[in-house]
Amino acid sequence: MKWPLGWLLPLDVVVDPLDASHAHCMAELHAGTFSRPWTDGEFHDLLSKPAVFGYVARELRWGKARILGFVLARAAAGEAEILTIAVAPDWQGHGLGRKLMHAVLSKAHGDRVESIFLEVDETNTPAISLYRRLGFFEVGGRPDYYRDNAGRLSAALVMRRDLR
Numbered sequence: 001m002k003w004p005l006g007w008l009l010p011l012d013v014v015v016d017p018l019d020a021s022h023a024h025c026m027a028e029l030h031a032g033t034f035s036r037p038w039t040d041g042e043f044h045d046l047l048s049k050p051a052v053f054g055y056v057a058r059e060l061r062w063g064k065a066r067i068l069g070f071v072l073a074r075a076a077a078g079e080a081e082i083l084t085i086a087v088a089p090d091w092q093g094h095g096l097g098r099k100l101m102h103a104v105l106s107k108a109h110g111d112r113v114e115s116i117f118l119e120v121d122e123t124n125t126p127a128i129s130l131y132r133r134l135g136f137f138e139v140g141g142r143p144d145y146y147r148d149n150a151g152r153l154s155a156a157l158v159m160r161r162d163l164r
């Protein structure tokens with residue numbers, strides 16, 4: 001089912017700050033959404049760094065929690081970058097990506113971050129649309145930066161959103 005207003009989530013979906021205890025579930029979800037998945041250990045190491053923060057969306061049902069999506073970011077010296085964002089395939093298109101990005105933008109704004117950057121594959125239309133709708137714009141590119149499983153190369157777009 002798709003909700004008519006993407007930013008309104010069902011009551012049993014909550015968005016909370018990430019911590020290292022989420023590393024295993026993040027790695028599982030990442031493996032289901034990216035061709036080059038990051039490991040538990042990589043997520044654990046990142047989340048142990050004070051500059052790294054993020055948010056997780058969980059569905060709470062029958063006393064159990066399932067991770068539906070997460071976003072990971074890093075902030076330093078007045079700038080931040082989105083390291084990765086993933087939403088479970090069966091939950092994509094329901095407003096979760098937007099909700100998670102809003103959580104990061106809101107924290108970055110509160111922390112007086114001036115600009116937030118990200119890199120995205122030029123062929124990733126859903127992600128580029130999400131970022132553009134949130135006010136990100138293209139500021140550069142890295143040719144032949146990604147290689148898919150068939151060996152095709154594509155560029156990374158570098159995008160920026162100013163917060164002040």
Ligand SMILES: CC(C)(COP(=O)(O)OP(=O)(O)OC[C@H]1O[C@@H](n2cnc3c(N)ncnc32)[C@H](O)[C@@H]1OP(=O)(O)O)[C@@H](O)C(=O)NCCC(=O)NCCS
Binds near residue numbers: 094097099119124126
């Ligand atoms: C990119 C991703 C995080 C978006 O999350 P999502 O929860 O599906 O996105 P939302 O439902 O919040 O959609 C927000 C906006 O994104 C864009 N969007 C989302 N899915 C889209 C699609 N399939 N095609 C085009 N635009 C899309 C739209 O602009 C949408 O706004 P709208 O509904 O008002 O038109 C998700 O598709 C995903 O996890 N993809 C796999 C991992 C990935 O590519 N991560 C990004 C790496 S840079």
